[in-house]
Every structure is written in C-alpha cells, then in structure tokens.
Amino acid sequence: MTADTFLFWFLAFAIIAGALGVVLMTNPIHSALGLVLTMVSVAAIFVTLQAYFLAGVQLIVYAGAVMVLFVMVLMLFDLKNEIQAFSRGRIRGALKIGSVGILSGLIVGAFAKALIANQALGAKGSLASTASTAVGAIKPLAENLFFNHVFSFELLGVLLLVIAVGTVALSRSKGGTHDRN
Amino acid sequence: MTSMGTTGFEITVNLIKTVLVFLMMVQAVPILVWLERRGSAFIQNRFGPNRVGPLGLVQLLADAVKFLTKEDFVPEKGSRFMFYAAPVFALIPAAIAYMAIPMSVPLKLEGATFLIQGFEVNVGIVFVLGVSSLAAYTILMAGWGSGSKYSLMGAMRASAQIISYELALGLSIVGVILIYGTFNLTDMINAQHGALSFSMFGYTVSSAYLPNWGIFYQPIGMILFFAATFAESNRLPFDLAEGEAELVAGFHTEYGGFKMLMFFIGEYGHMMIASGLMATFFFGGYSIWNFTPQQVYEWLYGLVGSELLANILNTVVHFLSYNLKFAIFLWIFIWVRWTLPRFRYDQLMDIGWKTMLPWALANAMLTATLIFAGSYFIF
Amino acid sequence: MIETNIFTEITANHYLILSAVLFSIGMAGVLVRRNIIVLFMSIELMLNAVNISFVTFSHYFGKVDGQVMVFFVMTIAAAEAAVGLALAVAIFKRFKEVNIRFFEHLKG
Numbered sequence: 266m267t268a269d270t271f272l273f274w275f276l277a278f279a280i281i282a283g284a285l286g287v288v289l290m291t292n293p294i295h296s297a298l299g300l301v302l303t304m305v306s307v308a309a310i311f312v313t314l315q316a317y318f319l320a321g322v323q324l325i326v327y328a329g330a331v332m333v334l335f336v337m338v339l340m341l342f343d344l345k346n347e348i349q350a351f352s353r354g355r356i357r358g359a360l361k362i363g364s365v366g367i368l369s370g371l372i373v374g375a376f377a378k379a380l381i382a383n384q385a386l387g388a389k390g391s392l393a394s395t396a397s398t399a400v401g402a403i404k405p406l407a408e409n410l411f412f413n414h415v416f417s418f419e420l421l422g423v424l425l426l427v428i429a430v431g432t433v434a435l436s437r438s439k440g441g442t443h444d445r446n
Numbered sequence: 447m448t449s450m451g452t453t454g455f456e457i458t459v460n461l462i463k464t465v466l467v468f469l470m471m472v473q474a475v476p477i478l479v480w481l482e483r484r485g486s487a488f489i490q491n492r493f494g495p496n497r498v499g500p501l502g503l504v505q506l507l508a509d510a511v512k513f514l515t516k517e518d519f520v521p522e523k524g525s526r527f528m529f530y531a532a533p534v535f536a537l538i539p540a541a542i543a544y545m546a547i548p549m550s551v552p553l554k555l556e557g558a559t560f561l562i563q564g565f566e567v568n569v570g571i572v573f574v575l576g577v578s579s580l581a582a583y584t585i586l587m588a589g590w591g592s593g594s595k596y597s598l599m600g601a602m603r604a605s606a607q608i609i610s611y612e613l614a615l616g617l618s619i620v621g622v623i624l625i626y627g628t629f630n631l632t633d634m635i636n637a638q639h640g641a642l643s644f645s646m647f648g649y650t651v652s653s654a655y656l657p658n659w660g661i662f663y664q665p666i667g668m669i670l671f672f673a674a675t676f677a678e679s680n681r682l683p684f685d686l687a688e689g690e691a692e693l694v695a696g697f698h699t700e701y702g703g704f705k706m707l708m709f710f711i712g713e714y715g716h717m718m719i720a721s722g723l724m725a726t727f728f729f730g731g732y733s734i735w736n737f738t739p740q741q742v743y744e745w746l747y748g749l750v751g752s753e754l755l756a757n758i759l760n761t762v763v764h765f766l767s768y769n770l771k772f773a774i775f776l777w778i779f780i781w782v783r784w785t786l787p788r789f790r791y792d793q794l795m796d797i798g799w800k801t802m803l804p805w806a807l808a809n810a811m812l813t814a815t816l817i818f819a820g821s822y823f824i825f
Numbered sequence: 826m827i828e829t830n831i832f833t834e835i836t837a838n839h840y841l842i843l844s845a846v847l848f849s850i851g852m853a854g855v856l857v858r859r860n861i862i863v864l865f866m867s868i869e870l871m872l873n874a875v876n877i878s879f880v881t882f883s884h885y886f887g888k889v890d891g892q893v894m895v896f897f898v899m900t901i902a903a904a905e906a907a908v909g910l911a912l913a914v915a916i917f918k919r920f921k922e923v924n925i926r927f928f929e930h931l932k933g
Contacts (some may be wrong), residue, residue, distance in 0.1 A: 270832075270834070270835055273835045273839065277839075277843050281843075281847070281850070284847055284870055286888065287854060287863065287866050287867060288850055288851075288853055288857070288867065290835075293862055293863055294590065296863050297866065299917075300866050301583065302875065303847075305580075308576070310840070310843075310877060311877075311880055314880050314881060314883075314884045315884060316880045316883065316892055316895075317568055317569045317573075317883070318572060318629075318892075318908055319895055320573075320576075321573050321576045322572065323876075324573075324576030324577060325575055326899055326900075326903050327580070327869075327899065327903070328579070329576060329579030331903050333586070333605055333609055335862065335865070335906070336583070336601060337586065337606070337880055338910050339743065339862055340586065340590050340598060340602070340646075341602070341914070342862070342917055342923065343925070344860070345834070349931075350544065351857055351859065353856065361853070361856040361857055362856075364856070365852050369799070369846065369848070372848075373845055374843055375616055376838050376845070378840060388848035402859075403569065405889045406889050406892050409890065409893055410893050410896065413893075417897065418833050421900050421901075424904060425900070427905055428907055428908055431908060431911075433910045435908075435911040435912060435915055436914060438911060439846050
C-alpha cells in the first residue's frame with residue numbers, strides 16, 4: 266500500500282468523522298469543532314489532488330476565518346445542550362433520512378454505472394498525466410482567472426464590498442437596519 | 447510540494463527532519479525565556495534571575511520542575527475536554543508552519559542533496575499563512591473551556607484581533623510576491639543573493655557594497671509585516687487580550703502550571719515564525735551580506751581543500767548566518783515588548799483596519815505599478 | 826467487470842463518492858437539525874463536497890477551470906456565512922432563541 270492510498274483513506278475517514286460530528290452532536294460547539302476537522306482534511310485532500318494553492322486558500326479562508334467566525338458566534342450565544350436538537354416525530358425524521366438516502370443512492374449508482382460501462386476515468390492522473398503536473402502550478406490558474414474571467418472576478422470584489430457594508434449595517438445597535446426605534 | 451519521498455531512505459530522512467525541526471523549536475523556548483527575563487530586567491534597571499546556575503541560565507529548568515509538581519485542576523463550570531485540548535493545540539500550528547522556512551544552503555554530499563528545512567513546500571507563503579491562522583482556535587478553546595466571563599471576553603478580543611491582522615499580514619506580503627514572482631521561499635532567497643542590482647526604466651542600478659536584500663525593494667512592506675506579526679502572536683504592544691490589570695490574565699486566567707507554559711511555548715513559536723519570515727523575505731534568508739553561496743563555497747574550498755568538508759562548512763556557515771538574523775529579530779520582539787505601552791482595544795482595531803490595511807493596499811498597488819512601468823517604459 | 830482492486834488503487838471515483846457521501850451528510854444535517862447555526866454549518870459541508878468534486882474533475886481532465894470555479898464558490902460561501910451569522914446574531918438578540926421550530930408560527 267503506497268503512501269498515496271493510505272493518505273486518501275485516512276483523510277476520507279477524517280472528513281466523514283468530522284461531518285458526522287457536525288450532524289450528530291447535540292452541543293453546537295462540538296459540531297463546530299467537527300466542521301473544523303472536516304475543513305482541514307478537505308485542504309489536505311486538495312493537496313493529494315495537486316491543487317496546492319487551493320489548499321492554502323481553503324486553510325486561510327475557511328478554516329482560518331469562516332470557522333473562527335462560527336465558533337465566536339456560538340460562544341457568544343452560550344447555548345448549553347439544546348432542548349430539542351433533532352426533528353421531532355419518527356415519520357418525519359424517517360422521511361427526511363429516506364430522501365437523503367435516495368439522493369445519495371442515485372449519485373453512487375450513477376458512478377458505478379459509469380465505471381462499469383465506460384472506464385473513462387481511470388487510475389489517478391492517467392488521463393492527462395503530463396498536464397496534471399502543470400495543473401498544480403499556480404501560473405495557469407492565475408492566467409485562466411485573470412484572462413478569461415476577469416469580469417466575474419471584479420464582480421466578486423463588488424459582492425464582498427456589499428456584504429461587508431451589509432453585515433455592519435445589520436449588526437449596528439444604533440442606526441443599523443435592526444435598530445430598535 | 448514534492449511527495450513524501452519515493453524510496454524508504456527519503457521517507458526516513460523527511461520524517462527525521464520533521465521531528466528535528468519540531469524539537470529545535472521546543473528547545474529554543476528556554477533560551478528565549480531566559481533572554482526575555484534577563485533582557486527585560488536590564489531594560490528596567492534591575493537584575494533578572496541570577497541565582498540558579500551561571501547567569502541564571504538554569505532558571506527555566508527550576509521553573510519546569512515547579513510547574514510539573516503543581517496540582518492539575520479543571521474549573522467546575524468549564525468544559526473539561528476543551529480545557530485540556532487548548533494547551534495541547536497551542537504549539538501545533540506554529541511547529542507545522544515553521545517547517546516551510548529554509549534555514550541554510552542545501553547540503554550536497556555525494557549522491558544526495560539534503561534540504562535544510564523541515565519540508566519543501568511549493569506554495570510556501572500561502573501554506574505558512576494558512577497554518578498559522580489556525581492559532582485563533584487555541585485562544586477560543588482556552589477561553590471557552592475556562593468557564594468564566596473574563597476568560598471568554600479575553601478570548602473573543604484576542605481572536606478578533608488575530609483575524610483582523612491576518613488581512614494586513616497577507617496584504618503586506620503581496621508586494622514581496624509581486625517582486626519575486628513566486629510563492630516558494632527557497633526561490634525568494636535565491637533571488638536575494640549577491641550585490642544589489644536591478645533595472646528599471648532602462649537604467650540599471652547596482653551597488654557593490656549593498657546586498658540584494660528585500661528591504662531595499664519593499665521598505666514599507668517590511669514595516670507593515672513586522673507590525674502585523676506583533677499582533678498575530680499577541681505580543682505587546684498588541685497584547686490586550688492577555689494584559690494584566692485589564693482582564694486579570696485574559697484567556698489563560700484559569701490555567702496554572704504546565705498548561706500555562708504550553709501557551710507561552712505557542713506564543714514563542716509564533717514569534718519564531720515571524721522572525722524566520724522577516725529574515726526570509728526582507729533580509730536575504732541565509733545569505734551572508736553580498737556574497738553568493740558559490741563565492742563562499744569557493745573561499746572555503748581554497749581554505750580546506752576537500753569538497754566534502756567545504757560543502758559541510760558552507761551549510762554550517764550559512765546556517766549560522768540565518769540564526770544570527772533570527773536571533774536579532776527575536777531580540778527586537780523582546781525589546782519592543784518592554785519598551786512600548788499597550789494599545790487600548792479600540793485603538794488596536796482602528797490601527798488594524800483603518801491604518802495598516804489601506805497602507806498595505808497602497809503598497810501593493812504602488813509595487814505593481816512600478817514593476818509594470820519599469821519594464822514597459824524604456825527610456 | 827471491475828478489474829482493479831478498489832482498496833489499493835485510488836481513482837477519480839473514490840474522490841467523487843467521498844464528495845457524494847459528504848453532500849448527503851450535509852443534506853441530512855440541513856433537514857434534521859433545528860439549531861440555525863448548525864444548519865449553516867451543514868450548508869458549508871455541502872459546499873465543501875462540491876469543491877472536492879470540482880477539484881477532482883480539474884485534476885483528472887488536466888484543465889484548470891475547475892479550480893477557478895472552486896475559487897468563486899469559496900468566496901461566495903464565505904460571504905454567505907458572514908451575512909447568515911449576522912442575521913442569526915440579530916435574531917438571537919431579539920428573540921433569545923435559535924431553534925427554528927420556534928419561528929414556524931410567526932405572524933405579521
């Protein structure tokens with residue numbers, strides 16, 4: 266068993282464990298820490314897929330800023346164990362889990378059918394093995410982003426500006442959108 | 447980032463290097479604590495610890511024995527798991543981030559080249575920034591696990607400060623990335639060898655005495671970066687979160703004994719990353735004034751005569767040069783701590799968002815404009 | 826017939842099935858949990874699953890467009906998390922309650 270396979274199975278286990286922790290734990294802070302584990306493991310999965318820059322950005326943006334925000338807000342709320350953490354009612358709960366099961370079964374079934382019928386996606390890196398090392402480099406990513414998608418990139422900047430102004434307006438106690446008077 | 451290695455030999459060497467760099471960081475902490483206590487004492491016109499051992503050097507060993515024999519307790523209202531987990535997590539981001547910093551010329555023995563860094567990371571800067579931004583979780587877990595309002599408030603303030611100054615930190619490095627055109631730390635150091643020379647607008651500026659270091663290209667970036675790393679490692683003048691007389695002791699109020707020492711190990715770890723990055727970006731890393739490593743190697747070869755010995759001495763000499771710069775920056779961290787007064791929290795946030803962020807943006811824009819104009823308009 | 830051993834050779838299908846499982850867990854979280862913050866976290870799980878899927882395809886076809894898409898998805902997810910949390914804080918200040926069951930019968 267090479268290092269690659271061991272790394273994949275270990276990280277997949279960590280991701281699924283973190284995700285189950287998010288959904289199943291009653292204390293919301295434990296859920297948040299489970300999500301941090303998932304985020305860091307997803308960054309490591311990006312590294313095994315040779316997307317190094319995206320792994321770094323995932324760590325900086327998701328694990329370093331968004332999750333810190335989640336954990337801070339949860340600590341401010343100070344909820345101990347919740348009174349009613351999950352959906353009430355057996356039939357409703359069963360219907361919801363059943364719909365999730367159907368969706369995931371459809372997706373996995375589609376992959377299995379493609380694998381048997383097509384064999385199109387073969388072993389790792391086999392389809393474009395010389396190009397895949399170039400994919401990991403940052404320059405092609407930057408060229409594609411700034412030459413082909415520069416308009417969307419600038420729109421992202423405007424979106425972030427709007428979000429920043431809006432968030433400050435929402436949380437001001439005097440003069441914001443949720444002012445008491 | 448290359449893989450872990452293809453042969454068993456490579457994998458073993460990589461693992462050993464990882465462990466060695468981690469141990470190096472942990473072993474540097476007692477020296478730093480001694481330096482801080484004696485240095486601060488001399489700044490404040492008093493003696494520091496000078497009873498235990500010569501010059502007080504064994505003081506930290508005595509402190510460690512004292513800490514190890516203290517009672518191990520958990521506050522009643524706190525969360526037990528997080529109270530224990532927070533100090534354990536304190537050193538992990540700092541140690542991982544330090545792996546990416548190159549400390550010397552690669553050692554070339556016959557048949558193998560050993561890199562003198564924990565692990566070679568292709569996207570060096572992004573990796574270091576990403577991993578050291580995980581430090582906010584230590585503080586949050588410590589504040590929450592203590593179960594007291596003062597700890598929680600201190601933790602909120604400290605983590606808000608950390609994520610605010612991450613922005614200024616990242617933007618102040620953009621100028622350096624633009625100039626050297628790479629994220630890789632080794633390539634940046636290689637671009638800083640030799641004497642100062644660059645060409646702009648068709649003229650070539652070169653000097654025989656000054657080295658090609660980053661500080662001559664990015665002075666504003668250096669000041670902003672250095673100031674932002676003070677805030678990232680919660681050092682004075684940005685240490686309101688753990689300031690005595692404001693919040694008792696902030697997020698580590700309820701900690702005693704060895705657990706509190708682990709927090710300080712984490713703080714010194716972040717200081718070490720900051721010093722290492724300062725040396726790498728702006729002061730040439732391991733290079734010695736304006737001599738390239740090849741020139742140093744040839745001088746050593748003329749001195750010693752054997753290739754193997756000259757290679758080893760080359761690596762050692764450059765390692766000492768890196769450590770000298772590293773130690774100077776650590777001393778500056780300690781010096782500033784005991785010289786400047788502390789910022790108030792609203793002043794701190796104002797500086798982070800309203801002063802450093804615009805200056806870093808202006809620096810990045812100015813650098814980009816100058817690089818473009820310098821190569822486009824040839825007079 | 827599947828000829829390669831699925832445990833020792835990692836193909837694209839492994840990554841895609843991982844992404845599907847993560848997505849399903851996130852979806853189950855959105856449907857089943859009541860706390861509004863845990864709902865947001867489950868949405869982040871779904872977005873991460875989609876990111877894994879994009880990067881997998883980018884790696885296996887050698888094009889970089891998948892990674893550009895991940896860039897955009899990450900930015901928008903971060904922005905949405907910020908606004909969602911600001912709203913949640915405003916709701917908590919007003920009602921002192923973050924259980925969505927409580928808000929089902931609001932009038933006016």
